[in-house]
Amino acid sequence: MYSVSLECSTAEKDFLISLFWEHGTAGLVERDLPGGRTELRAFFEDEPAALAIAARTGGEWRKEEEYDWVAATRDSFQPILAGQRFFIVPSWRNDPTPSGRLRIELDPGRAFGTGSHETTQLCLEALERLVKPGTSVLDLGTGSGILAIAAALLGAKPVWACDIDADAVEVARENIARAGVAVHRFAGSARSVRPGSVGLVVANINATTITNLAQELARLLAPGGGAVLSGFLVTDRETIESTLALREWHTKGDWACVVV
Ligand code: SAH
Numbered sequence: 261m262y263s264v265s266l267e268c269s270t271a272e273k274d275f276l277i278s279l280f281w282e283h284g285t286a287g288l289v290e291r292d293l294p295g296g297r298t299e300l301r302a303f304f305e306d307e308p309a310a311l312a313i314a315a316r317t318g319g320e321w322r323k324e325e326e327y328d329w330v331a332a333t334r335d336s337f338q339p340i341l342a343g344q345r346f347f348i349v350p351s352w353r354n355d356p357t358p359s360g361r362l363r364i365e366l367d368p369g370r371a372f373g374t375g376s377h378e379t380t381q382l383c384l385e386a387l388e389r390l391v392k393p394g395t396s397v398l399d400l401g402t403g404s405g406i407l408a409i410a411a412a413l414l415g416a417k418p419v420w421a422c423d424i425d426a427d428a429v430e431v432a433r434e435n436i437a438r439a440g441v442a443v444h445r446f447a448g449s450a451r452s453v454r455p456g457s458v459g460l461v462v463a464n465i466n467a468t469t470i471t472n473l474a475q476e477l478a479r480l481l482a483p484g485g486g487a488v489l490s491g492f493l494v495t496d497r498e499t500i501e502s503t504l505a506l507r508e509w510h511t512k513g514d515w516a517c518v519v520v
Pocket of ligand 1: 373379405407425428464465
């Protein structure tokens with residue numbers, strides 16, 4: 261990436277900006293300077309284009325430092341202890357599992373669910389309390405697959421995981437395969453699930469989706485079944501309570517999780 265920067269007056273600014281766009285800038289930033297002047301800085305993928313526009317405008321040309329976004333994102337995902345039972349670790353690290361913990365190795369790719377979000381942690385804590393060996397679990401909106409893997413490690417069987425986002429389903433497939441657990445995946449949502457077939461649903465999505473799905477959840481739960489629902493804020497309590505009969509209400513920071 262290359263950049264060309266220059267100072268100009270307000271009268272010159274619009275002309276220069278259109279010139280940068282004509283020469284194929286990837287984007288530009290403006291900074292107001294004292295005395296009504298502006299600093300413009302335009303970025304170019306292409307070196308000859310940057311040199312040409314620098315020569316034409318008298319701007320200062322330079323090569324930008326490359327920033328490795330993929331590496332930065334990877335570094336921000338560190339191993340996490342979640343609930344009493346889980347150790348969530350990036351798939352590219354080999355940190356040993358603390359004793360007594362269940363290891364979940366994840367590469368979240370473009371999907372949500374590294375275990376660092378409060379709502380994911382609240383759901384993991386609820387799964388620890390509620391999943392018994394042989395409980396059938398549906399992870400609705402599986403993202404990285406984290407909650408389905410956690411349920412399977414706790415002995416849930418069978419476990420289904422679905423997501424309406426095709427990328428997430430693919431990411432979940434890889435993480436589930438790495439974990440070596442039995443989880444049935446599918447692209448889609450609650451509608452594809454047989455009535456009365458699920459002992460426990462876990463859905464970490466958002467207040468609107470959760471309240472819209474209330475009827476579907478009631479349909480697919482087996483008698484005596486329940487749901488762990490999250491993805492909403494403490495301030496959404498009224499909305500949630502208006503559609504669902506809460507049995508438990510848990511919070512972490514601004515985020516909430518209910519058992520219904
Ligand atoms: N379960 C993971 C990821 C939650 S992110 C965790 O707890 O960390 C929420 C996911 O729900 C996203 O991947 C999104 O694509 C999916 N989603 C949103 N609406 C949905 C719906 N109606 N049915 C199924 N999945 C949905």
